[in-house]
Amino acid sequence: MNERLSRTFYARPTLLVARDLLGKRLVRLDEGRRIAGTIVETEAYIGEEDLGCHCRAGLTRRTAMMYGPPGHAYVYFTYGMHWMLNFVTEPQGKPAAVLIRAIRAEEGVETIAARRKPQKAEVWTDGPAKLCQALGIDRRFNSVDLCQAEGELWVEEGRPIAEEGVTIGPRVGLTSVPEPWKSMPWRFLVKELQSGKQG
DNA sequence: AGCACGATTAACT
DNA sequence: GTTAATCGTGCTC
Numbered sequence A: 001m002n003e004r005l006s007r008t009f010y011a012r013p014t015l016l017v018a019r020d021l022l023g024k025r026l027v028r029l030d031e032g033r034r035i036a037g038t039i040v041e042t043e044a045y046i047g048e049e050d051l052g053c054h055c056r057a058g059l060t061r062r063t064a065m066m067y068g069p070p071g072h073a074y075v076y077f078t079y080g081m082h083w084m085l086n087f088v089t090e091p092q093g094k095p096a097a098v099l100i101r102a103i104r105a106e107e108g109v110e111t112i113a114a115r116r117k118p119q120k121a122e123v124w125t126d127g128p129a130k131l132c133q134a135l136g137i138d139r140r141f142n143s144v145d146l147c148q149a150e151g152e153l154w155v156e157e158g159r160p161i162a163e164e165g166v167t168i169g170p171r172v173g174l175t176s177v178p179e180p181w182k183s184m185p186w187r188f189l190v191k192e193l194q195s196g197k198q199g
Numbered sequence B: 001a002g003c004a005c006g007a008t009t010a011a012c013t
Numbered sequence C: 001g002t003t004a005a006t007c008g009t010g011c012t013c
Helices: A014-021 A109-116 A128-135 A191-196
Strands: A025-030 A033-046 A073-078 A082-088 A096-107 A153-156 A166-169 A187-190
Touching: A014 A033, A014 A096, A014 A187, A025 A096, A025 A128, A033 A109, A033 A128, A082 A128, A096 A109, A096 A128, A096 A187, A109 A128, A187 A191
Parallel strands: none
Antiparallel strands: A025 A033, A025 A153, A033 A096, A033 A187, A073 A082, A082 A096, A166 A187
16 A cells, blocks of 8 residues: 555656556655655646756756656756656656646645745645755755665555546646746646635 | 756735 | 846857
């Protein structure tokens, strides 16, 4: 049950990985304690031709992770203050990743609360930078292997999400990205989350 | 060496 | 709805 997803899960087309990550459990082992939650929102970033993906710059120090083997974390820094968590997908050599945009917190909630105060519980992990803060994920987690037994970050099986429970739409925050990349329906989220939030 | 900007968030009018 | 915060990255000179 509580086994880490294998590398073959990540070594698939990125859109499938992004879709299938919904309902899975993201786990962070923090000083021996589990902080975990169900993944409820993801986005796919696929290849050098995707002008919304960092890989549009080609192979650089920053993007090297995405050219590497699947099943590793790509963690980057943006806006001068925020960290973002991604999982490398596709076979080695094809640069792509899935951004984890939101989780529903379920384990280690006291630790999350301490890190996210004074915000309200509803917004503790409903954004990509928020969940990184909640789980204590920063540059140290760039390049970590999600499939390695001793790692402190991984994904486990969870509850399957039926097709009718999934909302698909354009990715968020790509303000100056040209079409068609700006509108590609590469964002996946669990529907129940929509009611309280903007789609 | 300098510069514009970003896969965001929280606080404010 | 608007905007400040804040710095690594990639591009230009």
